[in-house]
Amino acid sequence: MLRLHGFAVSNYFNMVKLALLEKGLPFEVVQVQGSQSEAFLAISPRGKVPVLQTEQGFISETSVILDYLEEQQGGKPLLPVAPFERAQVRALMREIELYIELPARACYLEVFFGGQVDPAIKAKSRADVLAGIAALKRHGRFAPYVAGDRLSLADLYFLYSLDLACAVAKKLFALDLLEDFPAAVALFALLKDNPHVQRIAADKELEMAAFLAKMRVGP
Numbered sequence: 001m002l003r004l005h006g007f008a009v010s011n012y013f014n015m016v017k018l019a020l021l022e023k024g025l026p027f028e029v030v031q032v033q034g035s036q037s038e039a040f041l042a043i044s045p046r047g048k049v050p051v052l053q054t055e056q057g058f059i060s061e062t063s064v065i066l067d068y069l070e071e072q073q074g075g076k077p078l079l080p081v082a083p084f085e086r087a088q089v090r091a092l093m094r095e096i097e098l099y100i101e102l103p104a105r106a107c108y109l110e111v112f113f114g115g116q117v118d119p120a121i122k123a124k125s126r127a128d129v130l131a132g133i134a135a136l137k138r139h140g141r142f143a144p145y146v147a148g149d150r151l152s153l154a155d156l157y158f159l160y161s162l163d164l165a166c167a168v169a170k171k172l173f174a175l176d177l178l179e180d181f182p183a184a185v186a187l188f189a190l191l192k193d194n195p196h197v198q199r200i201a202a203d204k205e206l207e208m209a210a211f212l213a214k215m216r217v218g219p
């Protein structure tokens with residue numbers, strides 16, 4: 001059986017978990033946080049979660065795990081069949097990851113863990129996240145899902161990245177990223193009704209307080 005290593009507060013872990021649940025693939029969770037311990041680096045070269053354990057070995061990097069599940073394991077497809085449409089989904093995934101999640105991540109220390117982020121990094125994060133949101137407005141179809149009329153891998157990146165970027169923008173920049181983005185608001189509402197999304201949110205809630213306490217660096 002597939003084993004998914006990670007923890008319920010991790011947004012990347014939750015992307016893979018939602019894919020597994022949507023596909024109806026059996027899996028078990030191995031509870032672990034990313035680390036630089038020798039033992040963990042042996043299964044995840046950069047020490048990050050998620051990691052998928054298969055019969056052949058370990059796979060790290062969320063987008064690669066998602067591709068593997070798509071190619072190998074059957075279940076409900078989360079990529080379209082036509083190569084051009086698949087490319088659009090993959091481009092949207094990449095755009096959300098590189099231009100929204102990663103710039104927002106530069107500020108998680110201050111927003112969630114009580115630390116301080118250098119003002120220059122915050123200014124760059126603000127500009128980059130705004131440019132990323134503009135790109136998503138340009139490229140996303142929101143019909144009603146990010147890439148069209150079906151749930152796809154792009155929705156997993158949307159769901160578990162935009163929420164964090166919104167928290168960063170609200171707390172550090174007093175900005176509402178969804179203010180002029182009604183299609184994104186509607187998609188969040190739609191996804192919130194999905195029972196697998198609800199289960200993941202409940203699992204996350206159970207672990208949240210302990211995780212925040214463990215990560216806290218400030219007063």
Ligand SMILES: N[C@@H](CCC(=O)N[C@@H](CS)C(=O)NCC(=O)O)C(=O)O
Nearest residue numbers: 010011012034048049050061062063
């Ligand atoms: N590029 C990685 C990013 C995964 C990632 O950032 N995971 C975080 C948890 S959400 C992590 O493991 N952080 C621990 C660390 O950086 O030491 C992926 O796509 O899977």
